[in-house]
Amino acid sequence: MGRVLALAIWIITIASVWMFVSHRWWFPEAISEHGPSVDRQFMITIIVVGVAFAAAQIGLGWVVWKYRDTADKARATYSHGNNRLEVVWTVVTAIVFISLAVMGQRVWASLHLHAAPAGSYQIEVVAQQFAWNIHYPGKDNTFGRTSTDLIDDSSNPVGLDATDPNAKDDAVTPTLVIPVNRPVELILRSKDVTHSFWVPQLRFKQDLVPGLGIHVHFTATKVGKYELACAELCGMNHYKMKSFMLVLPQSDFDALTKLSQAQFQERKGQLLDSYQLPQY
Amino acid sequence: MAEATHAEVHRHEPPKGFIRKYIFSLDHKVIGIQYILLALTAVVFGLVMSVLMRMNLTWPGTNWPILATLFPTGAPGGVMSDAFYLSLVTMHGTIMVFFVLTTAPQGGFGNYFLPIQIGADDMAFPVLNMMSFWVTFVGFLVLILAIFAEGNVTVGLWFAKLGESAWAGGSGTVGPIGGWTGYPPLSALGKIAGPGQGAGVNLWIISIAIFCIGSLLGALNFITTLLNMRTRGMTLMRMPLTCWAWFTTAILALLSFPVLLGGGILLLLDRMAGTSFFIPGGLYVSGATVPLHNGGSPLLWQHLFWFFGHPEVYIAILPGMGATSHILSTFARKPIFGYRAMVFAIFAIGMLGFFVWGHHMFISGMSPYSAVAFSILTLSIGVPSAIKTFNWLGTLWGAKIRFTTPMLFAIGFVSLFVAGGITGLVLGQTSLDFFFHDTYFVTAHFHLVMGVASIFGMFAATYFWFPKMFGRMMNENLGKFHFWITFVGVYAIFVPFHAMGMVGMPRRYAQFGEYEFLKNTHPLVMFVTVAAIITAAVQLVFYFNFFWSMFKGQKAGDNPWEATTLEWNIPSPPPHDNFAGVVPEVYRGPYEFSVPGAPKDFMMQTEPEAAEVAASLGEGSGNGGNGHRH
Numbered sequence: 015m016g017r018v019l020a021l022a023i024w025i026i027t028i029a030s031v032w033m034f035v036s037h038r039w040w041f042p043e044a045i046s047e048h049g050p051s052v053d054r055q056f057m058i059t060i061i062v063v064g065v066a067f068a069a070a071q072i073g074l075g076w077v078v079w080k081y082r083d084t085a086d087k088a089r090a091t092y093s094h095g096n097n098r099l100e101v102v103w104t105v106v107t108a109i110v111f112i113s114l115a116v117m118g119q120r121v122w123a124s125l126h127l128h129a130a131p132a133g134s135y136q137i138e139v140v141a142q143q144f145a146w147n148i149h150y151p152g153k154d155n156t157f158g159r160t161s162t163d164l165i166d167d168s169s170n171p172v173g174l175d176a177t178d179p180n181a182k183d184d185a186v187t188p189t190l191v192i193p194v195n196r197p198v199e200l201i202l203r204s205k206d207v208t209h210s211f212w213v214p215q216l217r218f219k220q221d222l223v224p225g226l227g228i229h230v231h232f233t234a235t236k237v238g239k240y241e242l243a244c245a246e247l248c249g250m251n252h253y254k255m256k257s258f259m260l261v262l263p264q265s266d267f268d269a270l271t272k273l274s275q276a277q278f279q280e281r282k283g284q285l286l287d288s289y290q291l292p293q294y
Numbered sequence: 295m296a297e298a299t300h301a302e303v304h305r306h307e308p309p310k311g312f313i314r315k316y317i318f319s320l321d322h323k324v325i326g327i328q329y330i331l332l333a334l335t336a337v338v339f340g341l342v343m344s345v346l347m348r349m350n351l352t353w354p355g356t357n358w359p360i361l362a363t364l365f366p367t368g369a370p371g372g373v374m375s376d377a378f379y380l381s382l383v384t385m386h387g388t389i390m391v392f393f394v395l396t397t398a399p400q401g402g403f404g405n406y407f408l409p410i411q412i413g414a415d416d417m418a419f420p421v422l423n424m425m426s427f428w429v430t431f432v433g434f435l436v437l438i439l440a441i442f443a444e445g446n447v448t449v450g451l452w453f454a455k456l457g458e459s460a461w462a463g464g465s466g467t468v469g470p471i472g473g474w475t476g477y478p479p480l481s482a483l484g485k486i487a488g489p490g491q492g493a494g495v496n497l498w499i500i501s502i503a504i505f506c507i508g509s510l511l512g513a514l515n516f517i518t519t520l521l522n523m524r525t526r527g528m529t530l531m532r533m534p535l536t537c538w539a540w541f542t543t544a545i546l547a548l549l550s551f552p553v554l555l556g557g558g559i560l561l562l563l564d565r566m567a568g569t570s571f572f573i574p575g576g577l578y579v580s581g582a583t584v585p586l587h588n589g590g591s592p593l594l595w596q597h598l599f600w601f602f603g604h605p606e607v608y609i610a611i612l613p614g615m616g617a618t619s620h621i622l623s624t625f626a627r628k629p630i631f632g633y634r635a636m637v638f639a640i641f642a643i644g645m646l647g648f649f650v651w652g653h654h655m656f657i658s659g660m661s662p663y664s665a666v667a668f669s670i671l672t673l674s675i676g677v678p679s680a681i682k683t684f685n686w687l688g689t690l691w692g693a694k695i696r697f698t699t700p701m702l703f704a705i706g707f708v709s710l711f712v713a714g715g716i717t718g719l720v721l722g723q724t725s726l727d728f729f730f731h732d733t734y735f736v737t738a739h740f741h742l743v744m745g746v747a748s749i750f751g752m753f754a755a756t757y758f759w760f761p762k763m764f765g766r767m768m769n770e771n772l773g774k775f776h777f778w779i780t781f782v783g784v785y786a787i788f789v790p791f792h793a794m795g796m797v798g799m800p801r802r803y804a805q806f807g808e809y810e811f812l813k814n815t816h817p818l819v820m821f822v823t824v825a826a827i828i829t830a831a832v833q834l835v836f837y838f839n840f841f842w843s844m845f846k847g848q849k850a851g852d853n854p855w856e857a858t859t860l861e862w863n864i865p866s867p868p869p870h871d872n873f874a875g876v877v878p879e880v881y882r883g884p885y886e887f888s889v890p891g892a893p894k895d896f897m898m899q900t901e902p903e904a905a906e907v908a909a910s911l912g913e914g915s916g917n918g919g920n921g922h923r924h
Contacts, residue, residue, distance in 0.1 A: 015697035022778075023709055026785045030713070039793035039818065041729070042811055055725050063716050070683055070712045077690040078705060081626070082697065089888040089895050091692030095632035095685070107680040111719065115673035118723025119666050126662035126724075143488075143580065162576045162583050173578075206579040207480040207487065208592055210657065210732065214798035214811055217729050223592050223659045224479055225574025241809055245732045245800045247473045249480060249488040250377040253803035291810045294797075 016082025020075035027071040031064055042214050043292065045236040045261065049217040051121045059114055125218075130199035130231035138201045139190065140172045141209035141222045144251040146242060147171045148190045152183030153272055165205070172205075185278040189286055190259040193267035194237050202228040210246035213259050215292070221246055234261040239289035260285060306415060308870035318428070320420035321870060325427050326406030327763065330756075332431060333398035334837070336389050339438075343386040343468070345830050348823040350374045350382075354805045365445050367466025377489040379804040381444065381467030384490075385437075387474030388498065391606065392505050393434050395748050399613030400547070401427065401512055403755045404540040406763065408516060410861040411534050413525025413878045415871045418518040422511050430508035433501045440469040440497035444490050453493035459484035460565045462492030470494040473802060475603070478572035478595050479579075482564045486580045496565065499558045506555035509547050516544035525860075527880030531637070532899070534859050534884040535630065538637050539616025542644040543609050549648065550605040557598035564590065571595075596658055600651035607744045608647045611711075612640060614751020615682060618707040620884075621754050622689050624857045625701035627895050629885040631688030632681075639678035639685075646675045656727045665724050672722035679715055683708065694888070694895075698855070699773030703754035706781045707747055713785070714742025717792070732802075735795025738788050746784045753780075756840070761854050765866040766847030772839040776832060783829030790818045856896050859884050863900055 033039070044050050081090075138149035138157060149172050151157045158174050158181020165173035174181045192198045202211060204222040212219045220230050244255035262270065262285065270281055309315050319325060349358070355373055362372035369378055409417055417423045442449045443463040450464020462485040471490040472481045476498070485492045520541045524533070560571040568586055572595045575588035623630045630636060652660065652668030686708045695701065717739045720726055730736060753776075760768045794815050799806065806812040806819070853862040860878055861868070878900050886897040 015702075016695060019697070019702065019705065022782065026709075026782070026789075030785070030789045033789060033793050034796075039796045039815065041796060042798065052725055052728060055723065056720070056729075059720050059723065059726065063719050067712060067716050070687070070716075071709060073687050074690075074705065074709055074712075077687060077693070078695065081690055081693040081695050083627075083694045087694050089890075090626060090628040090694040092629065092888050092890050093631070093692065094629050095635065095688060097632075097635075099688075100632050100635050100681070100684070103684050104677060104681055108674070108677045111673045111676040111680075112670065114719060115670040115723065118673075118725050119669060121725035121728070122656075122662065122665065122669075122723075126665075142578070162578050165578045165583070167581055206577055207483075208477055212732075212798075212800065214729070219657050219728055219731050221658050224577055225590070225592065226659050228659050241811055243800060243809065247380070247471075247477070247480070247802045250375075250380060250471055252380070253376070253800075253805055254808060256808050294811055294813050 016078050020079035023071050023075040023078070027068055027075075031068060034060060034064065042294065043236075044217055045215040045234055045238065045240070046217055047233040047235055048121050048125060049215070049235075051124075052217040055118060055121060058117065062110060062114060125230070125232060130229065131197045134197040134199040134231055135193060136199045136201065137190070137192070138172075138203065139211060139222065140203045140205060141211075141244070141248075141255075142171065142205040143207065143249050144255045145171070146188050146190070146255070146257040147186050148188065149174075150185045150187075150191075150271060150278070152185060154180060154183055156180045158182070158184045162205075183274065185275050187279060187282055188257045189282055190242055190257065191267065191270060191282060191285070192234055192259065192261055193264045194234055194261050196264060197231055197233045199229060199231040202230065207248050208246050209244050209248045209255070212243045212245035213240055215240045216259075219245055237261050237263055239286065239291055241291065258286060260289060305875035306871040318424060320416070320424050322405050322409050322417045322420070322423055323763070323868065325423050326402050326404070328427050329397045329401035329405060329430075330403070332427075332434060333394045333402060334840070336393035336397070336434060340386050340389040340394060341830050341833065343382045343389070345827060346374070347379065347382050347386065348826045350379050350804065351806070352820055352823040354807065365466055365468070367447060367464065368445060368468070369466070375466065376804040377465065377467050377471050380471035380473075380802065381469045381490050381494070383802055384471060384473050384476075384498070385441070385469040388437065388469075388502070390745065391474060391610070392502065393430075393437070395610035395744065396505075396509065396606070397430065398752050399610065399748060399755075400516075400540060400543050401430065403617065403752070403759065404516060404543070404613060405512075407759065407861055408537055408540050409519060409523070410864070410868065410872050411537050411859050412520060412523060412528050413860050413873065413880065414519060414523035415873060417515050418523055419515050422515050426508045426511035426515065429511065430505055433504035433508060436497050436504060437469075437501035440494050440501065443493040443497055444469055450493065456493075457566065459486070460492060460496060463494065465489035465492070465494070467494065470498050475599060476561070478561060478564065478590075478592050479574070479577060482561060482572050483577075483579055483584065484565055486582070486584075488580075496562065499562050503555055503558040503562075506551040506558070509551045510555075513544040513547035513551070516540055517548065520544075525878050525880060531634070532880055532883050534616075535619040535633070535636055535640070536613070536616035538640055539612045542640050543612045546605040546609050546612075546644050546647065550602040550609070553598055554602035557595060557602070560598075561595065593655075593658060593660055596655050597651070597660075600654045601648075603654065604651040605644075605647045607740070608644055610744045610748045611751070612644065614707060614748045615640060615711075617751045617755040617758070618686065618704045619689075620859075621700050621704040621758050622686055622708075623885040623887065624758075624855055625696045625698055625704070626690050626693030627696070627887045628689055628693045629883070629887055631685045631691070633883065633885070635681055636685055639681040642678040643675060646671065646678070650675060653722055656724050657731050662724075669722055669724045673719060676715075676719060679711075683712055698757070699768070699770055699777060700754045700758035702774065702777045702781075703750050703757060706777065707750040707754060710742055710747040710750055710784065714739060714744075714747055714788075718743075729798065730795060732800055733795040734791045734799045734801055737801050738791030738795060741791070742784070742788045746788065753777075753836070758855070759861075760840075760843065761850030762861055762866045762868070764844050764847070765850055766843050766845075767850050767854060768843040768847060769839050772835055776835045776839065779832040780829060783825055783832065786825035787822050787829060790822050793818055856894070858886055858896050858898050860899055863898060
């Protein structure tokens with residue numbers, strides 16, 4: 015029995031480690047400035063985790079194999095432990111775990127403990143049950159005034175105030191369009207319940223909380239079309255709350271944001287069709 | 295120090311009537327079994343729901359005729375609706391966390407064995423003990439009522455008479471659809487937020503609130519009993535590690551459940567009394583502005599919920615750790631490795647568990663500075679967890695292992711605890727949470743560690759203590775079969791969850807077909823479902839073994855496992871007052887196995903003599919042992 019159990023534990027260990035080592039199911043390609051750092055930190059962590067996991071399981075299998083009850087064995091060793099080993103083990107794990115913890119703050123700090131860099135392009139994201147509304151400031155780079163009372167789901171999803179001159183050139187569309195290699199600052203809001211902004215390739219996720227305007231920033235580094243999903247349970251059609259993020263060359267992006275509302279929508283549609291999703 | 299209370303022989307006679315003996319019993323043993331039976335009932339609901347979820351994820355749009363009959367609105371034509379799926383998610387989580395993982399380990403085995411293991415004739419407050427079970431039971435009934443209130447149109451209409459928005463029912467689901475975490479505003483807005491948000495949520499909150507009260511009563515009782523009712527010689531450091539685990543768990547429950555209770559009441563007030571604790575102003579939901587609410591904070595709920603929710607994880611698993619330590623030592627025929635370190639570790643895990651709730655909220659919108667503090671504290675919990683693992687391996691080192699069914703499950707616990715716990719090092723880092731938050735990587739982590747590992751601890755405990763509770767052995771062959779399929783099965787289910795998390799699969803999605811980036815996970819989804827169905831089906835073997843052995847199992851003696859602690863000194867099953875009026879006296883630590891020179895390879899805690907052995911034990915014998923002999 016002991017030997018069978020040891021083999022079972024070892025086989026499970028090998029299969030589990032293989033699943034990670036094979037890279038068959040892995041991150042999609044990172045397309046943000048901080049993305050590769052997240053991936054690197056993950057690699058360091060998963061190596062520590064993998065070694066510790068394998069060592070513990072192999073060790074468990076080994077003691078189970080070696081110390082099974084056999085007729086020729088007299089009695090088990092009488093021991094209450096070993097304080098020196100205990101201290102060494104505790105200190106070693108504490109050093110490793112705390113180091114990982116400190117390293118694991120680096121990317122987080124670079125994004126969240128600093129304000130958006132000067133020259134970031136500001137876009138407002140307004141989530142609602144099962145749709146994304148992306149609000150662009152337009153040519154004047156100033157957001158028009160909005161009000162809950164003016165919201166109309168079909169014609170004015172963010173409640174833009176038409177009497178505000180700043181609102182005249184604002185565009186609202188489900189697609190998030192951003193320039194490549196330029197910091198983007200998103201202002202995240204929600205009209206109803208909590209949602210979460212999630213683009214796997216960006217290595218970025220942030221809740222959108224009703225009542226709060228959460229400022230976040232990142233820089234995309236690769237032109238293309240990516241899926242935007244909701245990652246916080248928001249109601250029955252949660253999984254259908256899908257849109258796209260389009261990362262455009264700076265020139266295309268500039269041209270787009272200078273268009274009037276109607277032209278913006280048309281041009282955006284053309285661009286969205288012209289890009290393909292990454293191959294998975 | 296131990297209190298010597300009853301010097302003379304003083305017997306408590308068992309009650310005579312059926313109702314006082316088996317229903318409204320004051321006997322901690324009967325109450326413990328009641329808790330175990332409650333968990334065995336609740337887990338059937340939870341397990342069936344998880345299988346239904348897997349079926350929907352793997353074969354979306356399939357017609358399951360039985361669902362068409364049971365839930366004509368939620369599963370029209372037998373096809374599960376998205377709302378129906380989400381209500382399964384919610385109810386599966388709620389039932390499993392509260393009514394399975396909190397009842398059986400603590401209320402069940404803790405109730406039955408804590409008093410016996412410390413040499414007491416019952417809990418400190420037997421009436422409170424009875425109430426804690428029956429309050430919990432009412433909580434369960436209320437939760438089940440949510441299934442009917444939402445799943446059945448007629449019952450739903452009846453509830454709707456209590457108030458149209460907050461109490462609307464009959465949406466066809468099996469309960470609320472907001473997940474077991476019930477984040478407002480979704481959970482606070484009532485009917486306008488979608489199906490299942492009327493009567494389902496109210497009953498869900500009320501059920502949890504009732505559960506909190508039951509758990510509080512239990513926790514008070516555990517702490518008092520352990521501190522005041524230990525028998526002569528039973529110093530704290532001579533207690534079995536199970537008692538340390540139940541004690542720590544009770545402290546966690548005492549400090550965390552009131553916070554959830556408070557949060558639940560506030561949520562209910564937001565829904566029914568027009569308060570705005572969690573609802574901010576200016577909301578626009580389902581085509582209309584939300585009037586009357588202003589100034590609430592959705593994040594406040596998350597703080598209150600997780601201040602409870604994180605300790606709750608340890609409430610679920612600490613008793614499993616205690617049982618595992620106890621059982622490993624017994625069948626290794628070896629003293630536990632580093633008893634003192636184990637006690638400190640279990641306490642450290644429990645206390646640190648109160649300072650890490652923010653790791654559930656890194657991306658919630660709370661201060662990113664506090665996220666850093668929470669993250670570092672979170673990874674430091676890995677240290678006492680690693681001590682435990684190290685000491686379990688140390689206990690098996692140089693052992694003479696008897697591979698009984700409880701031992702197999704205890705070893706399985708160690709393996710699963712490592713597998714599930716260690717990915718906490720990934721998820722606890724703020725920078726990695728950008729990617730992994732709310733993906734299947736999280737689902738993999740907590741199912742392995744707080745779900746499956748805890749359940750393995752309970753399986754180990756059941757096979758181990760069944761002979762004491764019912765006077766008969768469970769069938770070993772069936773038990774081993776149950777172990778092998780379950781052990782391989784749970785790994786087959788939850789290891790692939792990590793792979794799904796690696797590609798970014800979000801949890802709580804009713805379907806994955808909408809997204810290109812999830813395309814290549816389909817074989818994994820299918821594999822997991824097959825594994826889940828097989829593993830779930832094999833649990834029938836456990837149920838059969840449990841109830842069959844109760845009546846037909848081989849008769850067990852007083853001490854079938856040759857174990858050392860007090861429960862093995864008394865008949866199986868124990869008499870009403872446990873020690874038949876005789877106050878047991880304890881002379882040594884709980885895990886004195888293979889003592890050199892002793893006639894047998896185990897020494898009961900009550901064995902007084904053997905002076906020649908005492909000499910060789912040295913200083914370590916009196917305090918559970920922590921010497922340097924190796």
